[in-house]
Amino acid sequence: MRVGVDARNLVPSLSGIGRYVLEMCRALGEQGHALILYLPEAPHTPLPPLRGCELRIGTFKGPWRRAVWSMTALPKAAKQDQLDLFWGPAHRLPPGLPVDLPTIVTIHDLVWLKAPETMRWQTWLGERAFMVASLKRARHIVADSEATAEDITAFYPDAAGRVDVIYPGLTTLPPPGGRPLIPMDDQGQKERYALFVGTLEPRKNLAQLLQAFASIPSSSLSGLKLVIAGGQGWRMGDLSALISHHGIQDRVVLTGFVSDAELAQLYASADFLLMPSLYEGFGFPIIEAQSFGVPVITSNRSSMPEVAGDGAVFVNPDDSAAIADAIQRLHSDRELREQLGELGRLNTARFPWEMAATALIQLAVTQDTSARLQTRDVH
Structure with missing residues (x-):
């Protein structure tokens, strides 16, 4: 045609x-x-x-x-x-x-x-x-x-x-590469981190996510970092100031806009993806993360349960305590992470x-x- x-x-x-x-x-x-x-x-x-x-x-x-x-x-x-x-x-x-x-x-x-x-x-x-x-x-x-x-x-x-x-569909990302983005500990080893991917704008619910993350003591997460990857959108003001307000500036990494190779690097080593959006018509980061075997925490509304299938933990995006509980649960349960990661890989075959x-x-x-x-x- x-x-x-x-x-x-x-x-x-x-x-x-x-x-x-x-x-x-x-x-x-x-x-x-x-x-x-x-x-x-x-x-x-x-x-x-x-x-x-x-x-x-x-x-x-x-x-x-x-x-x-x-x-x-x-x-x-x-x-x-x-x-x-x-x-x-x-x-x-x-x-x-x-x-x-x-x-x-x-x-x-x-x-x-x-x-x-x-x-x-x-x-x-x-x-x-x-x-x-x-x-x-x-x-x-x-x-x-x-x-x-x-x-x-x-x-x-x-x-x-x-x-x-x-x-x-699911776009195949290039091999991981680009500038170093993954935090390192004092021994030069990669630190564990949860990952957010998306444009920094109100619909992505970053304020609730940061509040949830800040409510969990660092000791309860074994030093888990939160990596936020995405370009500046609108009406988020100075995100660094909000992070400082919560007192978690040493636990959060802002990468700014990332290339596809850098995005692949971030997915490849993440413990899990965080996407507690208020509304999504689809949600590409969900299946991108799943293609790397990365489990997902996402919202229980709009398209997100439909897209994520069985490879995710679902939360009320308006409830920061529920988001915090899901973070702690997935962080502490390696078997659950592996189970959801495998189910997520299988889920991506639909796209x-x-x-x-x-x-x-x-x-x-x-x-x-x-x-x-x-x-x-x-x-």
């Missing part, structure tokens, strides 16, 4: 949704589909080679010009390219596409409705303005999880018959990118699509 993709999420440095778009396009291209990736401006960092993918790069820099691009240049180009399918991989479908062109929009989460207090107001406004219209336009709607699908149909009952769940790409195309294989293909072949 000839697939047009709104690839605006490939412009900034890759993380989260940008990685999802990249991996899905890679898998679709490797399955023999021809993709046209529409970008409002050149990527900030070079993209890796993608088989079967042609880039159409505009000159619309910045968020406001990008919005203009999505309503003008993007649909105009899509009309001219004789597409068999148009895919909006991140909550958006442009107006003005041909009415007979099959369209799919992927919805990763409904943070703007489920946890609006954790968002920037600009992002909230953008979701409200564009997601609702995109849901109405789309012939098919893809949700990253059953939890997100249920949220969509609860808020938008008219979408119920058009929503399908397609799990994202191949190839299966996700195949499922996406199958949604679009309709009589209308077949007719478009036949018409194009004739001409």
Whole structure:
């Protein structure tokens, strides 16, 4: 098939949704589909080679010009390219596409409705303005999880018959490497640590996590460190000041943004992953950690139990005492860590990118699509 993709999420440095778009396009291209990736401006960092993918790069820099691009240049180009399918991989479908062109929009989460207090107001406004219209336009709607699908149909009952769940895939990280990140003890040995991975923002619930960690005496954790890996998001202020307020600055390590090789290094030696988020549409760090045999402590709400399967301990993210109890339990019980680690490895087999790409195309294989293909072949 000839697939047009709104690839605006490939412009900034890759993380989260940008990685999802990249991996899905890679898998679709490797399955023999021809993709046209529409970008409002050149990527900030070079993209890796993608088989079967042609880039159409505009000159619309910045968020406001990008919005203009999505309503003008993007649909105009899509009309001219004789597409068999148009895919909006991140909550958006442009107006003005041909009415007979099959369209799919992927919805990763409904943070703007489920946890609006954790968002920037600009992002909230953008979701409200564009997601609702995109849901109405789309012939098919893809949700990253059953939890997100249920949220969509609860808020938008008219979408119920058009929503399908397609799990994202697990990206294989490179071999561990990069700058030294793992704490060392006085003898030069790697210290034990629990790991948090994610953008530093309110939805990730770092305030409760730090409170929980601070409530446990260091002696009860045999000196276990907390390593926080992620770039600065918003409304977290000075995280170092919050850590100092709890008096745990000697027990917490802030790495900042890490490369894939550095992330692999952190996963490879972690005792367990901590992800007590308030809300997640999927939660990539869960399956990334599990692929290294690392057990997980995560929240008992939204998509997290569904994604983690049997390889996790689940907690109420609003209860710092419950988070602290889970940390102590997993720290002290090596047999439980090993058991959950093995169950987590098995769980990751549910998430191949190839299966996700195949499922996406199958949604679009309709009589209308077949007719478009036949018409194009004739001409």
